[in-house]
Structure formats: structure tokens, C-alpha cells
Amino acid sequence: MNKKTTIYDIAKVLDITAASVSRALNNNPKISESTRKLVLETAAKMNYKQNKLALALRSGKSYNVGVIVPRIDSNFFASVIRGIEEELYAHKYNVIICQTHEDEKREFENINTLLNAQVDGILMSVSNFTSESDSSENDRIIKRVIEKNVPLIFFDRKKNIDGVSSVTINDYDVSYLATKHLIDQGCSRIAHFKGNQSLEIFANRLAGYKQALLDNGLAINESYVVQTRSSVEAGAQAVNALMKLKNPPDAIFSSSDFAALGAIQELKTEGLRIPEDFCVVGFGNEPFTDFMELPMSTVDQVPLEMGKMTAKVFLEHIDNTGNVKIEKKVVLTSELNIRQSSLRSNNQPLVEVVNNKKGVKI
Amino acid sequence: MNKKTTIYDIAKVLDITAASVSRALNNNPKISESTRKLVLETAAKMNYKQNKLALALRSGKSYNVGVIVPRIDSNFFASVIRGIEEELYAHKYNVIICQTHEDEKREFENINTLLNAQVDGILMSVSNFTSESDSSENDRIIKRVIEKNVPLIFFDRKKNIDGVSSVTINDYDVSYLATKHLIDQGCSRIAHFKGNQSLEIFANRLAGYKQALLDNGLAINESYVVQTRSSVEAGAQAVNALMKLKNPPDAIFSSSDFAALGAIQELKTEGLRIPEDFCVVGFGNEPFTDFMELPMSTVDQVPLEMGKMTAKVFLEHIDNTGNVKIEKKVVLTSELNIRQSSLRSNNQPLVEVVNNKKGVKI
DNA sequence: CTGTTAGCGCCTTCAT
DNA sequence: ATGAAGGCGCTAACAG
Numbered sequence: 001m002n003k004k005t006t007i008y009d010i011a012k013v014l015d016i017t018a019a020s021v022s023r024a025l026n027n028n029p030k031i032s033e034s035t036r037k038l039v040l041e042t043a044a045k046m047n048y049k050q051n052k053l054a055l056a057l058r059s060g061k062s063y064n065v066g067v068i069v070p071r072i073d074s075n076f077f078a079s080v081i082r083g084i085e086e087e088l089y090a091h092k093y094n095v096i097i098c099q100t101h102e103d104e105k106r107e108f109e110n111i112n113t114l115l116n117a118q119v120d121g122i123l124m125s126v127s128n129f130t131s132e133s134d135s136s137e138n139d140r141i142i143k144r145v146i147e148k149n150v151p152l153i154f155f156d157r158k159k160n161i162d163g164v165s166s167v168t169i170n171d172y173d174v175s176y177l178a179t180k181h182l183i184d185q186g187c188s189r190i191a192h193f194k195g196n197q198s199l200e201i202f203a204n205r206l207a208g209y210k211q212a213l214l215d216n217g218l219a220i221n222e223s224y225v226v227q228t229r230s231s232v233e234a235g236a237q238a239v240n241a242l243m244k245l246k247n248p249p250d251a252i253f254s255s256s257d258f259a260a261l262g263a264i265q266e267l268k269t270e271g272l273r274i275p276e277d278f279c280v281v282g283f284g285n286e287p288f289t290d291f292m293e294l295p296m297s298t299v300d301q302v303p304l305e306m307g308k309m310t311a312k313v314f315l316e317h318i319d320n321t322g323n324v325k326i327e328k329k330v331v332l333t334s335e336l337n338i339r340q341s342s343l344r345s346n347n348q349p350l351v352e353v354v355n356n357k358k359g360v361k362i
Numbered sequence: 363m364n365k366k367t368t369i370y371d372i373a374k375v376l377d378i379t380a381a382s383v384s385r386a387l388n389n390n391p392k393i394s395e396s397t398r399k400l401v402l403e404t405a406a407k408m409n410y411k412q413n414k415l416a417l418a419l420r421s422g423k424s425y426n427v428g429v430i431v432p433r434i435d436s437n438f439f440a441s442v443i444r445g446i447e448e449e450l451y452a453h454k455y456n457v458i459i460c461q462t463h464e465d466e467k468r469e470f471e472n473i474n475t476l477l478n479a480q481v482d483g484i485l486m487s488v489s490n491f492t493s494e495s496d497s498s499e500n501d502r503i504i505k506r507v508i509e510k511n512v513p514l515i516f517f518d519r520k521k522n523i524d525g526v527s528s529v530t531i532n533d534y535d536v537s538y539l540a541t542k543h544l545i546d547q548g549c550s551r552i553a554h555f556k557g558n559q560s561l562e563i564f565a566n567r568l569a570g571y572k573q574a575l576l577d578n579g580l581a582i583n584e585s586y587v588v589q590t591r592s593s594v595e596a597g598a599q600a601v602n603a604l605m606k607l608k609n610p611p612d613a614i615f616s617s618s619d620f621a622a623l624g625a626i627q628e629l630k631t632e633g634l635r636i637p638e639d640f641c642v643v644g645f646g647n648e649p650f651t652d653f654m655e656l657p658m659s660t661v662d663q664v665p666l667e668m669g670k671m672t673a674k675v676f677l678e679h680i681d682n683t684g685n686v687k688i689e690k691k692v693v694l695t696s697e698l699n700i701r702q703s704s705l706r707s708n709n710q711p712l713v714e715v716v717n718n719k720k721g722v723k724i
Numbered sequence: 725c726t727g728t729t730a731g732c733g734c735c736t737t738c739a740t
Numbered sequence: 741a742t743g744a745a746g747g748c749g750c751t752a753a754c755a756g
Contacts (some may be wrong), residue, residue, distance in 0.1 A: 004510065006749055017727050022751055032725060047477045047506065052478045053424060054749035060733050064479075072447070073440040082435045085461055094458050095477060096426070099447055117426075117456060118415045144409065148366065168434070261653075291623075291654040368733055379743050384735055394741060416733035419748050 005046045013042055025050070048284045056118065065314065066114035068103045068124035070157075070230075074258075075286045075304050077125065078153060083307020084123060091315060093120070100127045101155045101214050101228065104138060111141050121151040121314045126159055128196045128230060151317035155310040157199050158303065160297055165317065167310045169334040171201045174299050175208030177336050178253050178281045183216050185344050187251035187279050191224040191242050193235065193259045199265050205255045205283070220286075235262025243270065250278055251342070257284040264296070266342065279342040285335075295339035302332050367408045368559070375404055380707070418480060426456045427676065428476035432464045432519075432592075436620075437648045438665050439487065442517060443708065445669020446485060452678060463488045464591065466500060473503050475702075483513040483676045488521055490558045490592060513679035517672040518663065519561050525689050527679065528594035529672045531696040533563045536661050537570030539698050540615050540643045543659075545578050547706050549613035549641050553586040553604050555597065555621045567617045567645070586611050590621045597624025605632065612640055613704070619646035619660055626703065641704040657701035664694050 007021040014021070016035065023031045024039035056062040067084060069077040085095050096119060098110035107127050114122055122145060139159075145152050146163060154166040182190050192209045195202030210220050223245060228234040235258060242249055254260035260282030264274060272278050274294055282289060285300035313328050320326050369383040376383070378397065385393045386401035409600030418424040429446060431439040447457050458481060460472035469489050476484055484507060501521075507514050508525060516528040544552050554571045557564030572582050585607060590596040597620060604611055616622035626636060634640050636656055643650060647662035675690050684686050 004749095007751095008749080018749085019728080019751075020726060022749095023726085026751080028751095030725060035725085046651050049474070049478050051480060051749050053415055053419045053480045054732090055751080056732090057413075057419050057734095057748090058750055058752090060732075062415060071444070072434075073437060073444045075435060075437070078435040078440045081459070082461065085434070085459065094460075094475065096454075096456050097443070097447065097459050099444065112411070113456065116414045118413060146389070286649075287651045288653040291650040293653065293655055293657075295655075330539075366733095369735095370733080380733085382742060384733095385742085388735080390735095397741080399745080413733050416748090417735080419732090419750095420734055420736090422748075441755065486739080 004051070004284060005048045006051070007048070010039060010042055010046060011304065013046070014038055014290070031254040060118075061120055062118045063092055064096050064117060064119045065194075066096045066098060066110075066112050066117070066122045066124075068098045068100060068107065068114070068122065070127050072097060072099055074230075074284075076156075076284050076301060080307040080310070081304035083304040083309075084311045085307075087308045087311035088314075090172070094137055102127045108138050108141055109302070111138075111145060111190075115145065116146065116171045116248075119150065120201060120318065121153065123153045123155060123310050124332060125155055126157040126199055128157065128199060128202070145268050151314055153310050153314050153317070155306055157201055159198075161202055163325055165313050165326070165328040165330075167306055167313060167330040167332065168201060169299075169301050169306070169332045171204035171334075172208040172211075174203040174334045174336055175253065176212045177208075178283075178297075179209045179212035180216065181336065181338060182253060182279055182281060182342060183212065183218065184250045185251070185279050185342055188218060189224065189247065189249040189252060190218070190251040191226065191239075191249035193228045193238055193252060193254035193256060193263075194225055195227070195230070195255050197227075199218060202255055209253055222325065226255075228256065230256040230258050232258050232265070233263035235259030236266040237259075237262075239263035239266050243267075252278075252281065255283045257282040257286040257289055260296060260298070260341075261288070261292075264292075264294070275340060275344050279344070281336075281342050290339070294341055297339045297342040298337055300335040300337055302334055305332055366413070367410045368413070369410070372401060372404055372408060372410060375408070376400060383522070411548035416511075422480075423482055424480045425454055425477050426458050426479060426481045427478070428460060428472075428481040428484045428486075429469040430460045430462060430469065430472050430476070430484065432462050432487065432489050434459060435590075436646075437463045438518075438646050438663060441665035442487075442672070445666040445671075446673045447669075449670045449673035450676075464489045469498050470503055470511065473500075473507060477507065477512065481512065481678065483515070484519060485515045485672050485676060487517055488519040488551055488561055490519065490561065490564070510654055513676055513678050515672050515679070519563055519670055521560075522562055525687055527675050527688070527690040527692075529668055529675060529692040529694065530563060531661075531663050531668070531694045533696075534570040534573075536696045536698055537567040537615065538574045539570075540645075540659075540661060541571045541574035542578065543698065543700060544613045544615060544641055544643060544704060545574065545580065547613075547637070547641050547704055550580060551583070551586065551609065551611040552580070552613040552615060553588065553611035555590045555614060555616035555618060555625075556587055556602055557589070557592070557617050559589075564617055571615055584672070590616075590618065592618040592620050594624035594627070597621030598628040599624075601625035601628050605629075613642065614640075615643050617645045619644040619648040619651055619658070622658060622703075623650070623654075626654075637706050639704060641706070643698075643704050647699060652699075652701070654703075656703055658700045659704040660699055662697040662699055664696055667694055 007018045010021045011018045021039050024036040100107040152164050158166040186275040194206045197203050213220055226238045228238045260340050264280055282296050285298045289296040289298045309330050369380045372383045373380045383401050386398040462469040514526050520528040555574050556568045559565050588600045590600045622642050626642055644660040647660045649661045651658040671692050
């Protein structure tokens, strides 16, 4: 009753051998119809369930895929995971989720845990450490993953490592577009909340921002570029410092919705009017951005698509039985959703206003 | 290089037996200091990682815990999972996540998958099917889980099954309070979006709502009670039907933030002013509720606490080596956050206004 | 068609 | 303190 039934239990009851039971259960042609039926029936009767652990040990395939994200309770990552899970579900893979809390040590531990758990692949979004220096240890373990031939796919926050596939969005282009949009609104002192520059996506966002300034005759003011974590508090703090400059900015292009929200909240307490006095564009299209008192312009990172694509790339790696190394760099097209936080009524936007309902995940 | 190193590989190198390697690795006292050191060193050198699969097969403990939720991309469930993961992390458990999409069949399949994966426990929130009839099959498999002695803990959306522990909030009390609050605002025709009544939490919310009406001299109008799914569309549809009644309601207490949002959006397009003409209280404290153009009153279900508590209860079950059956029913205290969608300025609220910043998970 | 054997990687008696 | 052996549950190769 308590103990789980194995194929041996079934074999004993039917007075056959476990191998035959296994064959019957796995639609192996080398078995008679009669015994197959018998086995199937008694298996059902005895409530038999295949032990995937034993199967995994034998085959070397656990049918578990590890997903490492900084946090799960952000709409972006939750949606990516949802996409991953949905795509993998059809292929009988389970998803094991690990959070790093943007902590380097946790990231390291998570990778180890997943390797120990014999996952068939690791899909990860790298953590945004504040310090950019001592990530050498994590780089080392990532290389180990590759050496072990465990498929590793980065999504969104990728590292640029040879032989590793990734799925990202067109960060540079959309950042260029967002900055251009702010310029079109009449902003000329545009600040940028940047992320960890060792992560390509944040470097690309910064680059797109800078190029847009240059292309439109605006000088790059390095004191307008502040590194912030993806949190409300960090955003509030950062904008606070910016507004104390002799020549404070009149707009922010933030690489995080959370930081942008913090900035907006802080600016309001300082009595600034948005978008009249100050424009803000965020990044991520978190649901709250569309329902805020003042809906926030932001970049939709198409997380569901990203998740599904990441899963697909993983499956390609798995199916790649040949000796050909595949390295796929997928770049998805994101969408700039312009809302009130950066839309001045007296200025006709040059960029088309996107009425984003479809992008909102609720 | 490619192949994973096992204890046999280490044994071969050191010209000892695998048993000794195992002993050394597991701090077994029956081994000399010298060989232990030697093993540890070469293990590190050879980049040995314990195969948890083999361990799990042997010990019968996978150190994986299955979590079944309707969806992951809702702040509530994501936060609960975060709580679960954080608590379990310290105890070396991994979390396998499954989504049901509120689909009965998926729920059934998920349970099976998790059992096959030999999880050490299942933490689940039952799906809110529209039909309440044919859930017999799922009830059957749930009983199977119990028979197999796999700890099963319900959180939030529980079923009332003997011997199964659960973690919920005080749904009845907070629903009573929310309805009372609407009455205090001058609403007298209060509608209710109810969920699947076979789930206790939704039954409790309905019961609390009804009792509050009765206690305040208001009749229960069954046409004001509508069953809705937890989606924006369902809420819009439901309120639409309600407003076509001869005597339409002047308030809604919704058991879902999403449905409440849909209702508000729909009411606005119909030209109704909120809260002047119509008051709304939701349930869930999704982040968007606080940042909406019109912040929505809602119930905070303390998801992080709920997740941690669920994990703790699971651990208690695991640690319960004795033969005593434990059945724990934890009821957490939730918070009613009153915001503008139900606060009429000309009415002094009898319920204290909660300025909810802390409850917001972003 | 069915039975026998072996092994996935690990740990744990039982000997020595 | 160490070695030998067996088994967790399953399947694939080899016999018959």
C-alpha cells in the first residue's frame, strides 16, 4: 500500500520477468499482444508509476531543465519562465527553478546544484552584480558547464561566451529608438540608468542611448549616466543624486522599470511634473507600468516569446546528435510602448504611439 | 573531459575502492585521515560532482519538491513560489514548477509527472475550474498521493481532505471586512465575483460577504453573485451582465484582482465614475492595483509568508519520522488595503485606511 | 517472443 | 581502516 510498485512487483504477479514488463510498458514490438495487455492491465490495477529517477540514472537523461533567474517575482522573468515551461511541457521536460537574488554566490551555488541534479540543460539569465570585478569564479564554473556538454542557453542577460547560444532582444536598436523619442519630445539633457556593463544587454542599451544622442547633436554627459540596480529604491536614490547636479537632466531612459518607477516617485515628491518637466522611459513593460496613475513608457521585452524561443534553442541542442557544435544567437524584436510618462501633448511624436494592450501580461 | 567523473574514477586513480571514496566524501568516521585528504584533493582536482540521481534512487529521496500552481506569471503565485524556494533553499531542496492554466487535465498530468519524478512532496494550489462537476478523477489521484505517503500541502486554494495540511489566509474574515467597508461607503447593492465554490477559499469569501450583508440589514440578492474566472475578460463580461439588471449593483467585491480590473475598465467605458458611482474591492494585491490610474482597494494575501509557511509545513512532514500523522491547518492573517476605488471622500471610512507600501511586491 | 545479465552511480552492510 | 557485494528501478544487449 505504502511502498511503490515496481516492474518486479508486476512481473511477480504475472509470473514473468521484469524485462517483459518493461517491454510491454514501452511499446517494444518484441512482445506478444496477450502479455502486453495483461501487463498493462495489472500495471493499472497495481497503480504502477514509472520511476523516472531510475530511468534517468540509466539513460543519463533526467528530463529536468534548470532555469536560473535573478528573481521569479518580477513579471518579466515569470513570463519568460512561463514561456519556457509551456514549450518544454510538450516535450516532457520539467523545469527546476533557481533564484540568485542578483547574488554572485547564489548563482554559483545554483549552477552546482543543477549540475548535481543532472539536469539536461541550463537556461539562465545572468545576475546583475553591483561589482563587476570578481566574477571570475562564476566564469570558471560556466566554462565547466560547457565542458560537461550540458547545453547552456542564455536569455536576456547573456554573457558573450564562445559556443554558448543565447536569446535576447534588440537592445541597442530599441534603446536608440527610446532615446530618439525623448529627444523628439524636446528633452535635451537625457540621463540613463545603466546596468552592469559586463552584461551585453546593458552595454547595448547604453551604446544605443549614446549613439542616439550623438546622431542628434547632443553631447554625451557622463555624469548623466548612472549605474543602478533594478529596484525602486535604487532608482529613487539615483535620480536624487542626478537632480543635485548643477545642470540636472530633464529626462531619463532607464534600463529598468523598477528603477524608473522609483525615479518617478521621487521626482513627484520633489514637485516635478511629468511629462511636462521631466520625461521617463523605462524598460521591461512590467504590468504596473500600464496601470500607473501616469502610465509609463517602456520597452516590451516580449518575455513569453523569449521563453519559448529559449526552450526551442535548448531542444535544438538536445536533438543535435551529430558532432556539429551549434551556437545560435537569436535576437527578438522588442517594442517601444510610448505612454504618458514621456508624451508631451504639445509635441507631435515622431514615433508612432503604440497602444499596448497585447503586451501587457496580467 | 566530456564524461562525468564518478567515485570509481577517483578510486581507480588512487588505487582504492569506491566504497572508501564514498566514505571519505561523506565524512564517514571509518576512514583514515590520510586517505580522506587524498580523496578530497583528487576529487576536487578531477572536478567530481555527486550524482544526486543515483543518490536519490538509492535513498528514495530526490530532494525535489513539486509545486503546482494555476499560473506562474501572476504576482501572487510568483511570490508564493519565491517564498517556498527561499525557505526550501536552506534545506537543499529544489523546486520543480508546474502550471495548470486552470485546466483540470493539466492538473492531473502534473501530479502524475511529479509522482513519476519521485518528488519528496507536492505543494499545490488547486485550479479554479469553471465546471465543478467532474473533478472526481483529480480527487482520486490526490488520494493516491496521500496513499503513497508523499506529503501534500495545499496553499491558498485548498481542498478539504482528511489528513492533508494546508496554509491559507482568513478569507472569511477579510471578506466580511471588505464587504462591511463597502457598506460603510454607502453602497447598498453590493455584487460579488465568486470563484469555484468547491474551493474553500472562494466559499469562505462568499460566506463572509453574505454574512456582512445580513449583519448590516441588507438582503442577499443572488443575481448579484456571479461566478467568474480570474481574468480581466471574465470581469468585464460579468460586470456587463450585472449592469443590465433592472436594479444594477453599486459596488463589487471581487475575489480576483484581475476580474476587478476588468470590471473597472468596463465600467469606465460605460461612463461610470469610480468611486462616486461605483465602488470596487479586489482580492490579491497584485502590484498593478497600487499603481493604477485609480488605485484599487484589495486584499493582500501575504504571499511571501504563505510560501515560507507552506515550505515549513512540508519540512515538518518530512521530519516527522514517527508514525503520528500530522495535519496542520495554518491560517495567516491577510490585510485589507483600502485605496481610491472604494474610498469616497465625503464618507469617513470606519475602517482604517492602510497606506500600503510594504505589501507591494515589485 | 521471453528470460538472463549487466550496469547507470551511489551507499551500506558484512567481512577482513 | 578497507574491500567485496548487493541493490535502489529500469532498460538494452544477448541468448535462447
